[in-house]
Amino acid sequence: MKDTYDSIVAGSGPSGAAAAKKLTDGGFKTLVLEKKKLPRYKMCSGIIFKKSQEITEQHFGTIPDSVYAKPNILKGVRFWRNDENYSDWPFSKNSEGAPNIWRSEYDYWLVSNSGADIMDCCEFKGFELEDDVIIVHYFDSLKNKMLRAKCRYLIGAEGCKSSIRAMLAPEFERNVKWFIAYQNYYEGQSRLDPDFYHGFLDQKYGEVYAWFSVKDGLQVFGTSVRKGGKIFPFLKEYQGMLEKVHGLSLKKPVRKVSCLGNNMCTTGNFYLGKGNILLAGEAAGFLNAFGEGISCALSSGLSAAEAICAGSNSGNDVISIYHELTKKERRQTSVSWKMGAKIAGRDLMPL
Numbered sequence: 001m002k003d004t005y006d007s008i009v010a011g012s013g014p015s016g017a018a019a020a021k022k023l024t025d026g027g028f029k030t031l032v033l034e035k036k037k038l039p040r041y042k043m044c045s046g047i048i049f050k051k052s053q054e055i056t057e058q059h060f061g062t063i064p065d066s067v068y069a070k071p072n073i074l075k076g077v078r079f080w081r082n083d084e085n086y087s088d089w090p091f092s093k094n095s096e097g098a099p100n101i102w103r104s105e106y107d108y109w110l111v112s113n114s115g116a117d118i119m120d121c122c123e124f125k126g127f128e129l130e131d132d133v134i135i136v137h138y139f140d141s142l143k144n145k146m147l148r149a150k151c152r153y154l155i156g157a158e159g160c161k162s163s164i165r166a167m168l169a170p171e172f173e174r175n176v177k178w179f180i181a182y183q184n185y186y187e188g189q190s191r192l193d194p195d196f197y198h199g200f201l202d203q204k205y206g207e208v209y210a211w212f213s214v215k216d217g218l219q220v221f222g223t224s225v226r227k228g229g230k231i232f233p234f235l236k237e238y239q240g241m242l243e244k245v246h247g248l249s250l251k252k253p254v255r256k257v258s259c260l261g262n263n264m265c266t267t268g269n270f271y272l273g274k275g276n277i278l279l280a281g282e283a284a285g286f287l288n289a290f291g292e293g294i295s296c297a298l299s300s301g302l303s304a305a306e307a308i309c310a311g312s313n314s315g316n317d318v319i320s321i322y323h324e325l326t327k328k329e330r331r332q333t334s335v336s337w338k339m340g341a342k343i344a345g346r347d348l349m350p351l
């Protein structure tokens with residue numbers, strides 16, 4: 001097999017890119033497999049919180065202008081308790097605000113600067129263990145072929161619906177509960193302040209919460225409900241309120257998308273991996289309250305790579321090292337959901 005690597009990362013989101021960067025910096029020959037064509041679309045509000053910005057700048061450099069959407073900087077979150085009353089939560093104390101970016105461009109910039117080999121249109125499909133070698137099976141959709149590559153360490157960074165987690169821990173997987181999020185992008189306008197990200201907490205607009213922001217003039221709004229529930233009645237109610245109360249006027253639809261999320265983050269049920277296979281980002285359960293997940297994706301990706309570097313040098317168990325390295329991040333994730341519940345005045349993940 002000609003494709004032999006020290007480490008393979010499945011998924012090229014922020015967790016995968018951060019892991020790949022740290023591994024290549026540590027001298028590990030690394031391959032990133034990405035199932036979609038890059039740069040790939042990712043459903044996200046694209047707000048780079050302070051911690052994400054700091055990690056990005058430290059490991060990848062200054063975020064390039066090309067990844068920004070307009071308005072470039074958002075001042076904070078405006079939480080609407082009901083249709084008329086809100087409170088503002090600034091993104092930074094010194095009013096610097098937070099970058100408003102397109103995930104397709106930001107994620108692609110990250111992974112392109114990781115130093116790893118990148119293979120897009122290549123979906124991780126499974127693995128076999130042969131002594132201390134992991135044989136990874138992936139499907140190359142351009143060649144329409146199943147292929148294999150070898151490595152010593154594998155990182156699952158494929159997002160919340162991680163196939164590696166499902167393979168390693170089917171029993172754990174059965175107990176995970178899911179929500180569905182739906183997001184619209186429309187040409188149009190509204191009276192909502194475009195310099196804020198808006199969160200609508202009234203549960204008649206969504207069982208988790210509903211949101212609104214502006215990106216390059218597009219009106220971006222969405223909501224979320226438990227999987228199996230009906231999302232469109234909530235969306236209709238929400239859109240109707242935005243039109244009536246905030247003057248939302250929609251012209252041409254540009255994109256309508258949905259994705260899944262789960263309750264691993266709120267229940268503190270992280271799954272970090274097994275043997276020399278580690279999970280990072282949402283695959284491991286890292287997601288903060290109100291769906292902020294880039295900071296913990298970056299941080300857990302770096303920790304997974306650091307654990308591999310340390311374990312490979314010392315011969316110690318990489319999962320134990322990874323557990324230790326992510327202690328603070330896991331605690332912070334749990335605390336963020338408690339704080340989120342305080343702000344919302346209710347359970348934010350009623351699954």
Ligand SMILES: Cc1cc2nc3c(=O)[nH]c(=O)nc-3n(C[C@H](O)[C@H](O)[C@H](O)COP(=O)(O)OP(=O)(O)OC[C@H]3O[C@@H](n4cnc5c(N)ncnc54)[C@H](O)[C@@H]3O)c2cc1C
Pocket residue numbers: 010011012013014015016033034035036040042043044045046047048049052122123124125157158159160163181183222259261280281282283286287291292293294295297
């Ligand atoms: C509506 C919404 C808004 C959000 N807004 C924000 C925000 O403003 N700020 C913020 O910080 N967070 C936000 N988040 C959360 C954030 O998007 C995620 O937490 C973050 O992307 C997680 O990063 P990740 O690297 O773990 O996974 P992802 O970014 O999901 O990346 C996983 C990658 O793996 C690839 N993949 C999947 N399966 C395979 C496979 N089998 N083989 C190869 N590749 C595979 C996927 O195509 C994808 O590219 C939002 C989330 C949602 C749903």
